Each structure stands twice: as structure tokens, then as C-alpha cells.
Amino acid sequence: MNNAPTAGRYSLKRYLGGYVLALLLTAIPFGLAATAALPRHSVLIAVGAAALAQVLVHLRCFLHLGLRTTAPERLLAIAFAAVLILIMIGGSLWIMFNLHYRMWV
Amino acid sequence: MEMRILGRLTAADALPLYSWVAIGGAVVTILGFLAIIGTITWLGKWRYVWTEWLTSLDHKRIGILYVMLALVMLLRGFVDAIMMRAQQAFALNSGGYLPPEHFDQIFSSHGTIMVFFMAMPFLTGLINIIVPQQIGARDVAFPFMNSVSLWLTAAGAGLVLISLVVGRFSTAGWTGYPPYSGAGYNPGVGVDYWIWAIQVSGIGSTLSGINFIVTILKRRAPGMKLMRMPLFCWTTLASSILMVFAFPALTVTTALLALDRIFDMHFFTNTDGGNLMNYINLFWIWGHPEVYILILPAFGIYSGVVSTFAAKRLFGYKSLVYATMAIALLSFTVWLHHFFTMGASAGVNAFFGVATMVIAVPTGVKVFDWLMTLFRGRITFHPSMLWTLGFIVTFTIGGMTGVLLALPPADYLMHNSTFLVAHFHNMLIPGALFGYLAGYMYWFPKAFGFTLDERWGKRAFWCWISGFYLAFMPLYMLGFMGMARRMERYDVAAWQPPLVIAALGAAVILAGIACLVIQLIASIRTRERRRDLTGDPWDGRTLEWLTASPPAPYNFAVLPQVRDIDALHEMKRRGAVYERPERYEDILLPRNTGAGVLIGGFAFVFGFSAVWHIWWAAAAALLALLAAAAARSFCDRTEFRLSASEIQQIEERRLRQLAGEEAL
Ligand code: HEM
Ligand SMILES: [Cu+2]
Numbered sequence: 182m183n184n185a186p187t188a189g190r191y192s193l194k195r196y197l198g199g200y201v202l203a204l205l206l207t208a209i210p211f212g213l214a215a216t217a218a219l220p221r222h223s224v225l226i227a228v229g230a231a232a233l234a235q236v237l238v239h240l241r242c243f244l245h246l247g248l249r250t251t252a253p254e255r256l257l258a259i260a261f262a263a264v265l266i267l268i269m270i271g272g273s274l275w276i277m278f279n280l281h282y283r284m285w286v
Numbered sequence: 287m288e289m290r291i292l293g294r295l296t297a298a299d300a301l302p303l304y305s306w307v308a309i310g311g312a313v314v315t316i317l318g319f320l321a322i323i324g325t326i327t328w329l330g331k332w333r334y335v336w337t338e339w340l341t342s343l344d345h346k347r348i349g350i351l352y353v354m355l356a357l358v359m360l361l362r363g364f365v366d367a368i369m370m371r372a373q374q375a376f377a378l379n380s381g382g383y384l385p386p387e388h389f390d391q392i393f394s395s396h397g398t399i400m401v402f403f404m405a406m407p408f409l410t411g412l413i414n415i416i417v418p419q420q421i422g423a424r425d426v427a428f429p430f431m432n433s434v435s436l437w438l439t440a441a442g443a444g445l446v447l448i449s450l451v452v453g454r455f456s457t458a459g460w461t462g463y464p465p466y467s468g469a470g471y472n473p474g475v476g477v478d479y480w481i482w483a484i485q486v487s488g489i490g491s492t493l494s495g496i497n498f499i500v501t502i503l504k505r506r507a508p509g510m511k512l513m514r515m516p517l518f519c520w521t522t523l524a525s526s527i528l529m530v531f532a533f534p535a536l537t538v539t540t541a542l543l544a545l546d547r548i549f550d551m552h553f554f555t556n557t558d559g560g561n562l563m564n565y566i567n568l569f570w571i572w573g574h575p576e577v578y579i580l581i582l583p584a585f586g587i588y589s590g591v592v593s594t595f596a597a598k599r600l601f602g603y604k605s606l607v608y609a610t611m612a613i614a615l616l617s618f619t620v621w622l623h624h625f626f627t628m629g630a631s632a633g634v635n636a637f638f639g640v641a642t643m644v645i646a647v648p649t650g651v652k653v654f655d656w657l658m659t660l661f662r663g664r665i666t667f668h669p670s671m672l673w674t675l676g677f678i679v680t681f682t683i684g685g686m687t688g689v690l691l692a693l694p695p696a697d698y699l700m701h702n703s704t705f706l707v708a709h710f711h712n713m714l715i716p717g718a719l720f721g722y723l724a725g726y727m728y729w730f731p732k733a734f735g736f737t738l739d740e741r742w743g744k745r746a747f748w749c750w751i752s753g754f755y756l757a758f759m760p761l762y763m764l765g766f767m768g769m770a771r772r773m774e775r776y777d778v779a780a781w782q783p784p785l786v787i788a789a790l791g792a793a794v795i796l797a798g799i800a801c802l803v804i805q806l807i808a809s810i811r812t813r814e815r816r817r818d819l820t821g822d823p824w825d826g827r828t829l830e831w832l833t834a835s836p837p838a839p840y841n842f843a844v845l846p847q848v849r850d851i852d853a854l855h856e857m858k859r860r861g862a863v864y865e866r867p868e869r870y871e872d873i874l875l876p877r878n879t880g881a882g883v884l885i886g887g888f889a890f891v892f893g894f895s896a897v898w899h900i901w902w903a904a905a906a907a908l909l910a911l912l913a914a915a916a917a918r919s920f921c922d923r924t925e926f927r928l929s930a931s932e933i934q935q936i937e938e939r940r941l942r943q944l945a946g947e948e949a950l
Contacts, residue, residue, distance in 0.1 A: 265531050268618050269571050276567055276622060279634050 199242025206235045293899035294475070300452045305388050307369075312451040340883055343429035343876035344839055345414045348436050350733055352411025353726065355440060359403040362447070364799060366396035368792045371757070375789035377775040378782045389774040390457035391476065395446060397460025398480060401576070402487055403443040405714070408722040409583040410435070410494050413522050415733055416725075417498065419830035419837065420516045422507025422846045422853075427500040429876040430918065435490040435497065437886020442487025445893045449479040453897070456480035459772065461569060462543065464554040464562045469547040475897050477547065481540045482893035488537050495529030498522055507829070509848035513607070516828040516851075517600065520607050521586030524614035525579045531618070532575035539568040548899075563628055570621040578617040580714065582610060584721020585652060588674045591724050592656050593852070594824050595671040596663025602655040603851055609648035609655075616645045626697045635694040642692035646685060653678060668824070669743030673724035676751045677716040684712030687762065705765025708758045715754055723750075723802075730809075731818040735835045739812070742805030749798030757791025760784035819943050827852035832863065834940050840873045840928065843937045864944050870930040870937065877926045881918040885911055 210228040213219060219227065240246045246259070302308035326335055339347055369392055373382040384392070418426055426432050449455040456476040458467040467477045502523050506515070515523075542553040543565065552560035593600040600606065622630065622638035656678060665671065687709045691697050700706055723746075731737045764784050769776065809816060822831040832854050833841050844867045850856035857863045888911035895904035 262531070265618055269535065272619075272621075273564075273567055273571070276630060276634060277561070277564055279630050280563055280628065283629065283631060 195242050199238055202238045202242070203235060206231045206238065291900075291902075293895070293901065295452075295898040295900065299475075302451065302454070304454075305385050307384060308388055308450075315447055315450050336880075337878065341433075341878040341880045343425075343433055343878060343882075345418050345426045345429065345432060346733060346837060348432050349411045349414030349416075351436055352407045352414060352439070354411075355443060356404050356406075356408035356411060356722075359399050359407070359443060361799070363396055363399040363404050364795070366392045366399070368789075368796060370396065371785075371789040371792040373774065374776075374785045375782070377773075378779060379775075379777050381775055384774065386774045387454075387457060390459075390772070391455045393772055394456045394459050394476075394480065395449075398456075398483070399443075399446060400714075401460060401580070402484060403439070403446060405580045405718050405722070406487070406491060407439055407443075409525070409580065409718075410439070410491070412587070412722060412725045412729065413498060413518075413583060416729055416830050417519055417522050418501060418505065419732075419833055419841055420519050420828050421502060421505060421510050422829050422842060422848060423501065423505035424840045424842065424845075424873065425505075425876060426497050427504055428497050430879065430882065430924065431493050431497055433879070433882030434885050434915075435494040437882045438490030438493070438889055439487045441886045441890035441893065442483040442485075442490070444890050445479055445483040445486065445897070448894070449476070453479065461566075461573075462540070463569075464543065464546070464565050465556050467543060468555055469550070470555070478544075478897040481544050481547075482896050484540050485537060485544075486889045486893050488533050488540075491529050492533040492537070495526040495533070498526040499530065502526075507842075507845045507848055510853070511848075513604070514848055514851050514853065516586075517589035517603070517606055517610075518583070518586030520610050521582040521589075524610050525582040528575040528579045528582075528614055528617065532572045532579070535568055536572035536576075539565060539572070542568075544896075563625070566625050566628070567621075570624040571618075573624060574621040575617045577713070578613060580718040581721075582613065584677075584718050584725075585610070587721045587725040587728070588656060588677060590828065591668075591670045591674050591728055592659045594728075594826055595666045595668050595674075596660050597666075597825070598659055598663045599827075599852055599855075600655070601658035601661075602651075605651055606655050609651045612648040613645060616641065616648070620645060623692055623697070626694045627701045639692050639694050643689055646689055649685060653682060666824075667744075668727070669738075669740055669747055670724040670728040672744060672747040673720045673727075676747065677720045677724075680712065680716040680720075680751070680754065684709060684716065687712060700765055702771055703765035704761040704769045704771055707771050708761035708765065711754075711758050711761075715750075715758075720750070728824070729830070731816075731823050731835050732821075732830055732833075733836060734813075735818055736809065736813040736816040737818055737823055738809045739805050739816075742801050742808060746798050746801035746805060749794055749801055753791045753794030753796075753798055755791070756794055757788050760788045760791075819946075821940075822854075827855040829853050832857070838933075838936050838940075839875055840933070843867065843870055843873075843933050864941065866941060870933045872930050873928045873933060874925045875928055877924055879918070879921075879924075881914055884914045888914065 210231045213224045213227055217224070240259070245251075246256075248256070302312045326332055339351060342348065369384070370389070373384045373389060376382045382389075414426070414432065418424070446455065453475045456462060456467070456472075456479060458472060458477055458480070462477060462480055465471055467480075502515070502519055542551075545551045546553055546555060546560075552558040554560050554562045554565040556562065589600055589606060620638055620642045622628075622634065623642045626635050626639070656674075687705070691700055691706065691709060727738050727743050761784075764781055767778075767781060767784075769778070769781050818835040821833055821835040821837075823835070824831070829846060829848070832846060846853065846857070854863070888907045892904050892907035892911065895901070895907060
């Protein structure tokens with residue numbers, strides 16, 4: 182029906198590259214949390230950043246998302262999901278840090 | 287530690303011997319169950335029930351089962367409600383007839399049942415029956431997943447029902463806030479019943495949402511552009527998007543609470559770095575969109591009913607579509623209004639207060655659109671129209687009290703009072719339940735081939751609406767008089783008169799429920815007189831009225847060509863309905879399967895075992911569930927072919943019937 186390319190058309194290189202990146206992005210936060218090499222605050226930020234990068238790696242290397250290669254309505258759906266996730270997570274962080282500030286600082 | 291085969295399940299803990307009322311509830315539940323089993327056995331209908339209904343993948347049958355589940359749970363939820371009303375009418379300076387522990391279970395189960403096991407299955411059932419027909423499709427996108435959703439929902443409902451017989455239900459309210467719902471304060475099985483009932487059915491709801499989105503986006507008939515879809519399809523799409531994005535939040539939140547309770551983690555404890563406010567935050571990230579999941583489909587039903595029974599095209603179709611989508615998006619931006627009193631800073635509270643008031647704007651747009659559709663229409667006062675008119679007036683009142691509550695300073699006074707209880711019932715009863723009942727009376731002939739008695743339908747409406755005002759207007763007053771919600775007893779004499787009026791209101795609603803039961807029985811008895819031979823009893827305007835009543839398994843022998851918003855109305859104007867096609871073609875239909883029932887059954891065993899900490903059984907059930915799902919995915923013969931000649935026979939019979947009807 183639609184002409185979505187099948188997985189066979191993608192190079193093994195991209196899958197393997199994605200795999201290595203995903204492993205790295207998993208190892209880094211675990212390592213940081215286990216060794217406490219950085220101050221607590223920086224660890225939290227690093228874990229968050231690694232998670233975000235992980236999402237992008239998955240979308241790009243495994244789901245083959247590309248700004249030009251993917252149909253616009255799919256991009257729209259992903260953008261919509263991103264907005265909602267941003268609202269939920271961003272809103273939660275805003276609310277909970279605001280509460281933390283008022284209770285403990 | 288001693289290992290026990292049955293976890294913490296012992297006869298002493300399990301049996302409801304703590305109050306006579308609880309024993310009575312258990313007996314009624316068991317008798318009801320036996321009555322259903324007994325009736326089917328007595329009629330010798332097990333094979334029929336199993337092959338035609340329980341294992342069916344036909345979206346119409348699955349939908350009907352959903353609605354039946356919803357109606358049963360409505361009865362159970364209402365029994366809870368009238369018990370609470372009776373308790374509060376008497377409990378001035380006395381314990382009434384319910385011990386506190388039992389009263390707390392009742393409001394918890396009432397809220398849980400009404401939201402998860404009455405409203406959700408009701409709307410899912412109506413969507414299942416109607417939406418594929420409205421977009422000119424032959425089934426939903428994933429018929430087997432549809433059956434899995436149904437049986438997961440039923441498994442969740444089963445867990446709530448069995449908690450009345452084996453053990454107890456939660457006393458932590460339908461929201462299950464920690465720390466009270468944590469293991470420290472609530473070591474029994476009640477909260478676990480609540481958690482697993484919600485987990486199991488919540489996954490079913492997520493799957494339903496996915497199914498409806500894909501159906502609407504991929505299965506529309508030729509010419510059915512998005513902007514030609516009936517409004518019910520639009521509100522279903524919006525509601526399904528909310529299901530897919532909001533329900534995971536609930537699943538995660540209750541899963542974290544389960545981890546706290548079982549493995550002594552501390553996501554939401556007071557100590558060890560936990561934060562109970564984060565539970566409340568996460569719960570309402572799901573909770574507020576949930577309100578719109580319940581209400582939007584009803585909005586779609588009202589839109590269809592208004593247009594059909596005013597015999598007019600819907601006024602402001604585009605504005606209704608945009609308003610629906612705006613509500614869907616905005617509903618994700620207001621959740622903090624459920625916990626203004628947490629004490630966030632003025633900036634946070636102001637943001638969420640204003641966002642809440644903004645939602646009232648698209649909702650107001652809709653109300654004006656419905657009014658303008660009615661204006662100068664040729665109105666037929668079918669019961670569905672009465673539910674709609676009652677909704678427009680009553681919902682507007684509830685909306686205004688909502689805007690009041692959206693002001694943080696006002697909310698500080700009203701929070702957790704009966705004013706809030708009045709407000710959300712004022713939204714949910716007219717805004718959701720009346721809509722489902724309107725849909726039930728409107729589409730009943732489509733599902734079963736005969737109409738419902740209109741006199742009893744109208745009586746039901748008048749009892750419900752007057753009972754509603756009697757039961758809930760006093761609660762607004764009581765809120766101003768300082769009465770908190772969830773009170774088992776009180777010592778303020780001035781509260782009693784309004785509470786007695788509220789109890790009378792519940793009695794009037796009971797009469798309304800009796801009318802609904804009588805309507806159903808009387809209509810079944812006189813069904814031969816009320817056959818719907820055309821498939822179009824109300825001079826409908828949308829495609830579901832083009833099919834036979836009840837529709838053939840494939841709905842449409844030939845997919846319709848859509849040229850207009852009111853697709854069927856436009857065909858009628860062109861004189862292009864019920865045309866004999868040049869030739870018929872074979873149609874592939876999903877084959878029945880018991881796998882859905884099996885998966886639901888395993889989910890039930892899993893939930894029950896997890897509640898009682900029977901871990902070996904929980905693990906076995908989970909494995910069996912996964913194995914059943916995997917085995918099904920290897921099945922290649924999931925469809926069967928209905929041949930063109932069989933289809934021709936069915937369709938010719940229908941065309942003859944239509945011709946005979948015209949001759950009369
Ligand atoms: C049919 C008539 C109904 C009556 C007479 C009724 C009555 C009540 C009563 C007396 C309470 C307890 C109020 C308190 O805490 O003081 C209650 C709570 C509640 N009701 Fe209803 N109700 C009805 C229908 C519904 C419906 C249709 C829904 C939802 C779709 C619903 C959802 C709830 C919820 C969520 C709660 C809060 C439970 C809690 O406190 O945890 N009710 N209702
Ligand atoms: Cu809300």
C-alpha cells in the first residue's frame with residue numbers, strides 16, 4: 182500500500198553503528214551513577230541527556246527516520262508525540278522542582 | 287520466613303465476615319454469577335454463547351459485549367452510590383449502618399467501577415459497534431487485538447467484583463493516594479485489588495486506543511476524507527489519541543505504587559527520598575485527559591443525535607472538529623488543577639488555572655453549534671434527543687462550577703468538599719453517561735434489528751434528570767456549608783436535611799434505572815412489532831444507517847462512495863441508496879478464536895495471584911499469557927472467505943425486504 186522501504190534496504194553499517202551508540206549511551210549513565218564520578222546534580226543532567234540521545238539514536242538508526250525520507254504525516258505524528266511528552270515531562274519537572282524549592286530551600 | 291503455597295490467602299482474611307452488609311454483598315455477587323451461568327445452562331446455549339459471542343472477532347459483537355459489561359457494572363456502581371446516600375442520610379451523630387472501613391471500600395469501588403468499568407467499556411462498546419460502519423469499513427484494523435482488549439477489561443472488572451467475595455477492596459478512594467495507599471498504612475489486599483484491576487484493564491484501553499486510531503486513519507471508504515467524517519468519528523479519534531498517550535502514565539504510576547508496596551521501594555513514601563506529591567502529579571497527568579476520554583465520545587453522539595432528530599446538517603461542522611482537537615490538546619495542559627492545594631507557587635497555580643479556563647472556550651463553541659443546529663430544525667423528541675437537551679442545560683451548569691474551581695483561591699475553599707463531588711458528577715453524568723444512554727437508544731436498532739420502547743425511554747430520562755438535580759444540587763450547598771467528601775458520619779445537624787434530599791434524589795435515579803430495565807424487557811417482548819426492516823429507522827444521515835439492522839458480518843457488500851459530510855443523506859437526495867451492484871465479490875473476514883478469552887483469563891489469574899502474593903501462580907499465568915499470545919501469532923488461518931454467491935443471497939434477501947417495505 183505505502184512504499185515504506187523494507188529493512189533489507191538499509192545497510193548493516195547503520196544498524197551496527199546504532200547498536201554501538203545505544204550500548205555506549207547505556208553504559209555512560211550506569212557508570213556515572215555507580216562511580217559517582219561527578220557531583221550529584223551533574224549526574225542527573227548527564228543521565229537525562231544520555232536518555233534523550235538514546236531516543237534519537239533509536240529513531241534514526243532502527244526506525245530509519247529522516248526529515249526528508251519519512252512521509253510528512255508520520256513526522257507530524259512524531260512531532261505531536263514529542264510535544265505531548267515535552268508537556269508531561271517538562272510540566273512534571275517544573276511542578277516538582279517548584280515544590281522542592283518551596284519546601285526545602 | 288515460612289513459605290506458603292497460597293501466599294497470604296487464608297479463610298480468616300479472605301471471607302467478608304466483618305459486617306452483615308458485606309456478607310450480603312458477597313452473597314448477591316455469587317448469586318448473580320450463578321444466575322447467569324444457570325440461565326445459559328438451562329437454555330442449553332453454551333455452544334451458541336461460546337462460538338457466536340465470546341470468541342467472536344466481529345467488531346459489532348465485541349461492542350455489544352462491552353456495552354453489556356458496562357450496563358452490569360452500572361448497576362453495581364449504582365448500588366454502591368445509593369448505599370452511600372443512605373448512610374449519609376442517617377449518620378448524624380451515629381454510625382449509620384455501615385462501619386467506616388466498609389464505607390471507605392464503597393466510595394473507592396464506586397468511583398473505580400464507574401470510571402474504569404462502566405464508562406470506559408460503554409464508550410468503547412459504542413465506538414466498536416458504530417465507528418467502522420460510519421467510515422464505511424468492514425471491521426476495525428486489528429480484530430484480534432480488539433478481542434484481547436475486551437477480555438482484559440473484563441478481567442479487570444472480574445477482579446473488582448471478586449474482591450467483594452474474597453478479601454476486601456481498597457479504602458484509599460478511586461485515586462489511591464499515598465502514603466495512605468502504601469504498604470505501611472494499608473497492608474491488606476484492598477489497594478492491590480485496585481492496582482491490578484487498573485493495570486489489567488488499562489492495558490486493554492491502550493490497545494483499544496491504538497486500534498481505533500489505525501482504523502480511522504487507514505480503513506475509510508473511498509471518498510471519506512477526514513473532513514467528511516461524522517463527528518462521532520472525530521471525537522473517537524481524539525479520545526483514542528488521549529487513551530494512547532495518557533494511559534501509559536497511569537500504568538507506570540500504579541506500577542511504581544505496586545513496587546513500593548511489594549518490594550519496599552520508596553518512590554512515593556514519606557521517607558528515603560520518596561515524594562508522594564509525584565504520585566499525585568503523575569496520576570493526574572492521566573486523570574485529566576481521562577475526563578475527556580470519557581466526555582468526547584459523548585459529544586460525538588450528541589452531534590449525531592442533534593443532526594438526525596433536527597433533520598438538519600450539523601451547524602459549524604468545521605468549528606466542531608477544531609474544537610474537538612483543541613480540547614484534546616489542551617486537556618494535557620491543565621492537570622495541576624486537581625492539586626492546587628499542594629501549595630505550588632503563585633506562578634504555577636496561575637498558569638494551570640488560566641489553562642483550565644481556556645478549555646471552557648472550545649467547549650462553549652460546541653454548545654453554540656448544537657443550539658444552532660436545533661434552531662429552526664424539525665425536532666423529533668426521541669428519547670435520545672431528550673438526553674441531549676438535558677445534557678446541554680445541565681452540562682453548562684457543571685461547566686460554570688468548573689470555571690469557579692479553576693480559580694486557585696476559590697479552589698482552596700472548595701477542595702475535597704462535596705462541592706467538588708457535585709461538580710464532577712455534574713460533568714460526568716450529563717456529559718458522559720447521558721450521552722452513552724442517548725447512543726444506546728439511538729443505535730440499539732442497528733445492533734439488534736428492533737427499536738427500543740420510546741415511552742419507557744422518556745420516563746427513564748425524566749427520572750434520571752430530576753433525580754440528578756435532587757441528588758447533586760444539595761451537594762453544592764453542602765460544600766459551601768463546609769462538608770468534606772467521603773464522610774462516613776458527621777455531627778453538624780444542618781447538613782442532614784440536604785443529605786436527605788440527596789438520598790431522595792438517588793431513589794428517583796433508581797426509578798430511572800428501573801425504567802431502563804423495563805424498557806429493555808418490554809422491547810424484547812414486543813420485538814416482532816418493532817422490527818427495523820430498512821436498517822434506517824430515524825431517516826439517518828450517516829453511513830451506519832445504510833447497512834442492514836443488524837448488519838451483515840461484512841457491513842457493506844460493496845464499499846460506499848462518499849461525497850459529502852452527511853454521506854447517506856446525500857445519497858438519498860441523489861436517489862442512489864440500496865442500488866443493486868453489478869456483481870459481488872468474495873470478502874475475507876476474521877475467523878473466531880478463543881485466544882482472546884484465554885489471554886483475559888490468564889490476566890485475571892495473574893492479577894488475583896499478585897493480589898494475594900501467590901507468586902508461583904502469578905509467574906505461571908504470566909508465562910501462559912505470553913505463550914498464548916505468541917502461539918496466536920503463528921496462526922496462519924486467521925481469516926475465512928465469504929463467497930460472492932453467499933453474499934449475493936444475503937443482499938438479495940435484504941433488497942427484497944426493502945422493496946416489500948416500500949410496497950406497504
Ligand atoms: C448514578 C448516580 C450516582 C450517584 C447517586 C453517585 C453518588 C456518589 C456518592 C454519594 C459519592 C461519594 C461522595 C463523597 O465522597 O462524599 C460518589 C463518589 C464518586 N462518584 Fe458517583 N454517583 C453516581 C454516578 C457516578 C458516575 C456516572 C460516575 C462516573 C462516571 C461517578 C464517579 C464517582 C467518583 C469518581 C467518585 C469519587 C470516589 C472517591 O471518593 O474516591 N459517579 N458518587
Ligand atoms: Cu481535571
